[in-house]
Amino acid sequence: MSTPSGGPRAVLSLCLLLLVAAALQGSLSPRWYFWGGQPDFVFTLILAAALLSDAGLGALLGLGGGLLTAALVGETVGTFLVSRTLGGFVAGWISGRLFRASAGVVLLSAGVASLASEAVYVLAAPRLGLESGLRSALVGAGWNALLAIPATALLRRLGWGQD
């Protein structure tokens, strides 16, 4: 597992951004609810940071993001932790093979990682039933993939992914 590039300043910036994202998750994200899904700002930031690091660090970041989301929701804590850890790992793993800083690749990688994570959640804790759960996973992954583009650009400016 690599250490985050950009040093302590980049790590501190990510922590502060995660706090803001968690606050917005409860105030702004539900207003963007559409066809059964809504964006996950915390997970989007985690995916963006994982895309700028590697699989091991991505998994660790995913666990951190899962803890934040679990604190906001308070239900199915273990499932949130497992699914977000896997999502972070997948994003980091893809970045090691594909990531070339193009918006298209960010969109695709974040979408795949997000969908994998949401699918694990839906299958492990089917609270809404399979059909509604998968629809919610698909819409959520779409939102996260779109938002990962500006999130990656922001993290790059803050020093992430710059060796």
Added chain:
Amino acid sequence: MRRRAQARLEMLERRSGYRRQAALLAPYLTLSFLLFLSVGLGILHNRWRAHHRPDPILTGIRTLLYPVQYGAARLAGGWTMLWSGGKLARENARLRAEVARLTMENQNLQAAAAETVRLRAALDFAQRKGSTLVPAEVIGLPASSHADIITIARGARGGIREGMVVRTPEGLLGQVSEVSPFSSQVMLLNDASSGVSARVVRDGQVQGIGIVQGGGRDRPLQLEYLRQEDDIRPGDKIVSSGLGGVVSPDIPIGTVVSVADDKARALKMARVAPAAQGRRAREVFILR
């Protein structure tokens, strides 16, 4: 000499091979460890919850998050006020008139309540316990599309306990599911794992008793386990039954939208439009 150099070279190659293998395996080992940790933390959370003890990790995160969430909620409220500035004066006048009307209505109701207490005492009925309404601001709407859970700005330090009933002036909203020092999570009636015992009422007469269950966001509530002979019609009011002793009786839950036969169980079921809209609530009341 030559043989020794060759052996040393082989040893270095072996070491380099091990390092390469270790580097390849490292992310998967990290993932395995973190997954075990995740499952362990999930199990611990469930154990703490089963023993009605707060999860120290999530409580710590919530305490850290509280000022940011509160600030964001205030900012969103201020933004809304800025946009609806022109309406505020009219709204204020309407609310003053409403307060005057409700004050008079409250006086009449207090007199009626006192009379009820006297009559119940005369008939030797058990007295109903009154509950205090504690107001709380909503600082977080559902953070995940999988669960209908909101966050309110009142927690254990404000006297809130797990299981307390939460309502709005319109009706029953849900129940406190988790408590932190400064904030609490409220599971809305719409949540897929929510359920409450309810009565169907028309013109003051009870038409049936069932269980209201949530079906997820944007879906009507389901009133299940009604008997086939129950006369339930669209427009009938649904109120809490008070059975079970957790939710007080007669709190409005919603209105029947449609009725259908549950043929598999030889029962009836109804779709119910909720009285309280959890996603639009800005302020709620906790029954303490």
